[in-house]
Amino acid sequence: MSSLPQHCPPPGVLDDLELIALGAAALRPFDAPGSPFSLALPPAVAEAAREAGGVQLVDPEGLVVAYARPDGSAWTVELGAAPDYGPFRRLRRPAGDVRAAQEDSGDAVVVPVEAPLSAAQHADLAGATGPVVLLVLAGHGWADVPATDLVRGALAATRDLAHVDVVVAPLARRGDPAADAALRAEVVGAYGTVVELPRGDGSLAAGATPPAREQGLVVLFTGLSGSGKSTLARALVDELLETTDRSVTSLDGDVVRRNLSAGLSFSPADRETNIRRIGWVAAEVARHGGVAICSPIAPYDATRQDVRRMAAEAGAQFVLVHVATPVEECERRDRKGLYAKARAGEIPDFTGISAPYETPADADVVVDTTGRSVADALAPVLRALGMDRCRPTAEVAPAPLAVELASPSAAPLKVLVVCTANICRSPYMELALRAAAGDAVVVSGAGTHGFRDHAMDDLMAAEARERGLDPTGFSSRAVTRELIADADLVLTAESRHRTFLLEEHPAAFKKVFTLGQFARGVQQVGEVATPRELIALIGRNRPSAEGVDVADPYRRGPEAAAACARHIDELVGVVGPALRE
Ligand SMILES: Nc1ncnc2c1ncn2[C@@H]1O[C@H](COP(=O)(O)OS(=O)(=O)O)[C@@H](OP(=O)(O)O)[C@H]1O
Ligand SMILES: Nc1ncnc2c1ncn2[C@@H]1O[C@H](COP(=O)(O)OP(=O)(O)O)[C@@H](O)[C@H]1O
Numbered sequence: 001m002s003s004l005p006q007h008c009p010p011p012g013v014l015d016d017l018e019l020i021a022l023g024a025a026a027l028r029p030f031d032a033p034g035s036p037f038s039l040a041l042p043p044a045v046a047e048a049a050r051e052a053g054g055v056q057l058v059d060p061e062g063l064v065v066a067y068a069r070p071d072g073s074a075w076t077v078e079l080g081a082a083p084d085y086g087p088f089r090r091l092r093r094p095a096g097d098v099r100a101a102q103e104d105s106g107d108a109v110v111v112p113v114e115a116p117l118s119a120a121q122h123a124d125l126a127g128a129t130g131p132v133v134l135l136v137l138a139g140h141g142w143a144d145v146p147a148t149d150l151v152r153g154a155l156a157a158t159r160d161l162a163h164v165d166v167v168v169a170p171l172a173r174r175g176d177p178a179a180d181a182a183l184r185a186e187v188v189g190a191y192g193t194v195v196e197l198p199r200g201d202g203s204l205a206a207g208a209t210p211p212a213r214e215q216g217l218v219v220l221f222t223g224l225s226g227s228g229k230s231t232l233a234r235a236l237v238d239e240l241l242e243t244t245d246r247s248v249t250s251l252d253g254d255v256v257r258r259n260l261s262a263g264l265s266f267s268p269a270d271r272e273t274n275i276r277r278i279g280w281v282a283a284e285v286a287r288h289g290g291v292a293i294c295s296p297i298a299p300y301d302a303t304r305q306d307v308r309r310m311a312a313e314a315g316a317q318f319v320l321v322h323v324a325t326p327v328e329e330c331e332r333r334d335r336k337g338l339y340a341k342a343r344a345g346e347i348p349d350f351t352g353i354s355a356p357y358e359t360p361a362d363a364d365v366v367v368d369t370t371g372r373s374v375a376d377a378l379a380p381v382l383r384a385l386g387m388d389r390c391r392p393t394a395e396v397a398p399a400p401l402a403v404e405l406a407s408p409s410a411a412p413l414k415v416l417v418v419c420t421a422n423i424c425r426s427p428y429m430e431l432a433l434r435a436a437a438g439d440a441v442v443v444s445g446a447g448t449h450g451f452r453d454h455a456m457d458d459l460m461a462a463e464a465r466e467r468g469l470d471p472t473g474f475s476s477r478a479v480t481r482e483l484i485a486d487a488d489l490v491l492t493a494e495s496r497h498r499t500f501l502l503e504e505h506p507a508a509f510k511k512v513f514t515l516g517q518f519a520r521g522v523q524q525v526g527e528v529a530t531p532r533e534l535i536a537l538i539g540r541n542r543p544s545a546e547g548v549d550v551a552d553p554y555r556r557g558p559e560a561a562a563a564c565a566r567h568i569d570e571l572v573g574v575v576g577p578a579l580r581e
Contacts, residue, residue, distance in 0.1 A: 003052065004049070004052050004053070004054045004055055004056045004067070005045065005048045005049055005052055005055050005056070006055070006056045006057075006058050006062075006064075007041065007045045007049070007055050007056070007057060007058070008057075008058050008059065008060055009039060009040060009041075009057055010040055010140075011140040011172070012040075012139065012140040012141060012172035012173070012174070013037075013038070013039060013040055013057075013172075014057075014059055014065065015139035015140050015170040015171070015172035016036075016037050016139075016172060017057065017065050017066050017077070017079065018065075018082075018083075018092070018170050019139070019169065019170055019171060019172075019187060020077075020079065021065075021079050021082055022092060022093070022094050022095055022169070022170075023094050023095040023096045023190060024095040024169050024171075024186075024187045024190045024191070025183060025186055025187055025190070026186070027077065027079070029071060029074040029075060029076050029077070030068065030074060030075045030077055031073060031074045031075055032071075032073075032074035035074070036174060036179045036182065036183045037077075038174070039057070039068055039075050039077075041055070041075075049068065049070065050070045053069060053070070054067055054068060054069040054070070055067070055068050056080075057077075057080075059083055061083075061085075063080075063081050063083055064080040064081060065079070065080050065081060065082070065083065066078060066079050066080050067080060087148050087151070088138075088148070088151045088152075088168055091136075091151065091166055091167055091168040092167075092168050092169075092170065093167050095169075095187075095190040095191050096190075098110075098133055098167055098191045098192060099190070099191055099192045102131070102133065102191075102192040102193070103192075105130070105131050106130070107129070107130035107131070108130055108131040108132070108133065108192065108193070109128070109130065109131075109132055109133070109192065109193050109194070109195040110132075110133045110135050110188060110191045110192040110193060110194050110195070111125065111132050111133065111134050111135065111194075111195050111196070111197055112135045112137055112184070112188045112194065112196065112197075113134055113135065113136050113137065113150075113154055113197065114136075114137040114142060114143050114150075115143055115144065115145070115150070115546050116145060116149075116150065116153045116154075116157075116204050116205075116208040116546065117153065117154060117157045117158075117204065117205040117208040118203060118204055118205060118208075118547070119203045119204065119205050119206075120198070120203075121197045121198070121205065122157055122158075122161075122205035122206075122208075124197055124198065125158065125161055125164055125197075126160075126161055128163065128164075130163070131163050131164075131165065132161075132163060132164045132165070133164075133165050133166075133167050133191060133192065134154055134158060134164050134165065134166045134167070135167050135168075135169055135188055135191055136150055136151050136154045136166060136167070136168045136169070137169055137171045137184070137187075137188075138150050138151050138168050138169070138170060138171075139169070139170040139171040139172030139173070140170075140172040140173070141172055141173040141499055141503060142171050142172055142173045144495050144499075144544070144545050144546060146315075147170075151166070151168055153207065153208040154166050154208070156206075156207030156208065157204075157205040157206065157207040157208040159207065167191065169187055169188075169191070171183065171184060171187050173496075173499055173503070175499070175500045175503045175504070176449075177420065177448075177449070177496060177500075180496075199547070214246065214289040215289070215315065215316060215317055215540060215541075215542070216283075216285065216286025216287055216288065216289050216290055216291070216292075216311075216314060216315065216316035216317070217246075217286060217290075217291045217292070217316055217317045217318075217319070217385070218279075218282045218283065218285075218286050218291075218292045218294065218307070218311040218316050218317070218318050218319070219233075219236065219291070219292070219293050219294065219318075219319045219321060219381075219385070220282075220294045220295075220298065220304065220307055220308075220318070220319070220320050220321065221233050221293075221294065221295040221321045221323055222296070222297065222298040222299075222304060222320065222321070222322055222323065222360060222363075223297065223322060223323030223324060223325060223357075224297065224323075224325065224327055224330045224351055224352040224357055225297060225330060225336075225338060225339075225350075225351060225352070226325070226329075226330035226331070226333045226334060226335055226336075226338075226339070227323040227324070227325035227329075227330050227369065228323050228325055228369035228374075228377065229252075229253065229295035229296075229297075229323050230252050230253070230254070230295050231369075231374055232295075232321070232323060232367075232369070232374065232377060232378055232381065233250065233252060233293045233294075233295035234250075235374050235375070235378050236293055236378060236381060236382075237250050237293055239378070239382065239387065240291060240293075240387075243387065244387075246289075246290070246291045247289075247290045247291065248290070248291045248292075248293065249281075249282075249285045249290055249291070249292045249293070250292075250293050250295075251278050251281060251282060251292060251293065251294040251295070251296075252294075252295045252296075253295055253296035253297060256274065256277070256278055256296065257274065260277055260278075260281065261273070261274045261277055261278075266349050266350075266351075266355070267349070268300070271297075271299065271300065271303070272300060272303050274296065275296055275298045275300070275303040275304070275306070275307060276303060276306055276307075278294050278296055278298075278307070279294075279303075279306055279307030279310045279311070280310060282294050282307065282310070282311065283307075283310040283311050283313065283314040283316065284314070286311055286314050286315075286316030286317075287314035287315065287316065294307075297351050297357070299351050299355070299356060299357045299358060300358055301358045301360065301361075304320065304360060304362075305362075308320065308362075312502075312508075312509045315509075317509070317510055317539065317540060318509075318510075319364045319365070319381075319384055319385060320360060320362060320363045320364050320365075321363065321364065321365045321366075321367065321381055321384075322359070322360045322363035322365070322366045322367070323367055323368075323369060324359075324366050324367065324368045325368050325369045325370055326368070326370065327352040327353070329369075329370045330352065331352075331353075338350065339353065342354060364384050365380045365381050365383075365384045367380055367381070384536075386533070386536060386537055386540060412439075412440055412441060412442045413440060413441045413442070413488050413489065413531050413532065413579060414441075414442045414444075414486060414487045414488050414489070415433060415437070415441055415442070415443045415444075415487060415488065415489045415490075415491060415579065416443075416444055416445065416446060416479075416483055416484065416486075416487035416489070416490045416491070417429040417430050417433065417443065417444075417445045417446075417490075417491050417492075417493075417515070418445065418446055418447065418448060418479055418490060418491070418492045418493070418497050418501065419445075419447055419448070419492065419493040419494070419497060419550075419552075420447055420448055420449050420493075420497065420552065420554075421447045421449060421451060421454070421476065421554070422445055422446050422447030422451075422454075422476040422477060422478070423447070423451075423454050423455070423456055423457045423460075423476050423554070424456075424457040424459075424460045424552065424553055424554050424561075424564070425460070425493040425550055425552065425553070425564060425568065426445035426446065426447060426493065427445055427456040427457075427460065427461075427464075427471065427474050427476070428456075428460050428463065428464055428469075428564070428565055428568055429445065429491065429493070429515060429550075429568055429572065430443050430444065430445040431464050431469040431470070431471065432464075432467075432469065432568055432569060432572040432576070433491075433572050433575065433576055433579075435468075435469060435576070436572050436573065436575070436576020436577065437575075437576040437577075437579040437580055438580050440579075440580060441531075441579050441580070444483070445477075446477050446478060446479035446480070446483055447476060447477070447478055447479060448478075448479055448497050448500045448501070449478070451476055451478070452475075452476065452477055452478070453475045453476065453477075454475070454476040455471075455474060455475070455476075456471045456474045456476075457553075457554065457561075459553065459557075459558055459561035460553065460561050460564070460565065461474075462558075462561070463561055463562060463564075463565035464565070467565070467569070479501065481504075481505060484501060484505050484508050484512075485505075485508075487511065488511060488532065488535065489511050489513075489518075489535050489579075490508065490511055490512040490513070491513060491514070491515045491518055491575070492512065492513070492514050492515065493514070493515060493549065493550040493552070494514060494549040494550065494551075494552075495514055495517075495545045495546075495549055497514070498512050498513065498514050498517075498545065509539075510536070510539035510540075511535060511539060513538065513539075513542065513545070514545045514548065514549060514550075515548075515550060515568070515571045515572070515575065516545065516547075516548025516549065516550065516571055517542065517543055517544070517545035517548060518538060518575055519548070519571040519574040519575050520543040520544070520548065521537075521538030521541070521542065521543050522534065522538070522574050522575055522578045523574060524538075524541070524543055525537050525538060525541075531578065531579045531580070534578055534579075548571075550564060550567050550568055550571070551563070551564060551567070552564075
């Protein structure tokens, strides 16, 4: 057993293992047809595990929490040690213990909670006649707020209710709504007799509000040696320190190589290790609300994508700045005499001379520093970060911006609307938004589980026609990576659609919102110059998505369809005009 390879699975899989250990879900093979559980093993790990006859699954601290053995294309899992640390560990009580205690007390009920408690829900709990187990579903990605905030909020909001006992179940979201719903039912049922609270109404119970926390930010400057990365990064750090109260960490290429990455060479593998280390540290800084400014060469696209992904997984905003000063100018500057040495063959594998630099296709800002002042070159970066209005313009004196922005604002804004099957809500959102936003916006739709080529649902089509919108010729489709990458803004009907998209495409974090959440953002932000600025601003200060989902009217009759259309009309009435140029 000890010769088996080790693998630390993603947080959702560790949650699944713990759910099973707590007796909240039945143990069954992972990656088997119909099983809600998947190990999500990377191909290389799976191959090594098959060869060795199994794999030890370890938590991030290295504790072996389970063993998995191959069984055809599935994995048979045997549980190992149980972790005994982590916030609110004492509340992760075995389901059997909770159930037994309830049976003793007769009329006890289990009330699942997966969002901060609303005032009305608190009143319902206060009015309960018997003991209540408030079961907080706090696994990876299940709730819209961080799990610890959810638990802390539930404890604070029920402090005055002596008959309410808080228990935590690490139920993680898998992204498939049907599988999630089935596992949720199994899990909550394992704790006892379940009573569901009515939906929250937006006003939160006292104590339930999650703490306001600034979203972290990772800025990655990439470009050739001598292009101006360190100079611009230093200027940005100064600007942040002077004009904001954010905590700022600088991860400069040269400095990192003298410390964190001392001893690494400039081979492709070592460069990758170096950048991944920078990405890891930057993401940790950003996870806690800090700003990390990184300025390595970072010559490979795949590694830069890794950093983008790490930042998104830490809930941070990510901005890629390509300092695109041409190699001729960098060589002319040759501040450190390295280009001369590289030309003389004294430094092998020198980026831009004898080693590759892959030009980013996904830069948020592209700036060539040739013949430009530092303030001038920094201006588009500040604009991308929404910092250009932090101080009086006379002080920064941004000259005309002679840069190529990654998404030229002349192009029409592309909005993708998403629901489950792309036959009810998203087609209606598409028609309504197109009518409200005008020609400057290109609206299209897709479903997280959309079938191809279905017509719009009859009842929703009737609602559309009643308002003069024309559903003829509509054809459903499933959402794809390309559709998300191509969109400037993605608006979903419900939070779970947003979660689904972000799990698959974490890098799209700053442009995916629920329609209701984005409408809230529009109301909070007020006037801005352009729709793109509006999206960036709302992306940085994302309002809560709680309580504003557009409910699914499918197969719920004409009244549900009419209510759904009215709800979308109301939200589109806010969002549509704001997206007009
Ligand atoms: N072979 C080779 N290629 C490129 N650069 C070299 C090389 N050897 C040493 N240097 C110096 O190392 C700095 C780049 O380190 P980075 O950590 O940013 O590079 S990488 O991102 O890991 O590719 C780079 O610093 P900057 O000029 O600040 O970019 C160089 O000073
Ligand atoms: N607009 C500008 N922005 C940044 N650097 C500039 C600019 N104009 C000239 N430079 C000079 O170019 C050099 C860039 O060096 P550095 O910032 O260390 O680059 P890198 O970190 O990419 O190797 C510095 O000597 C800097 O003074």
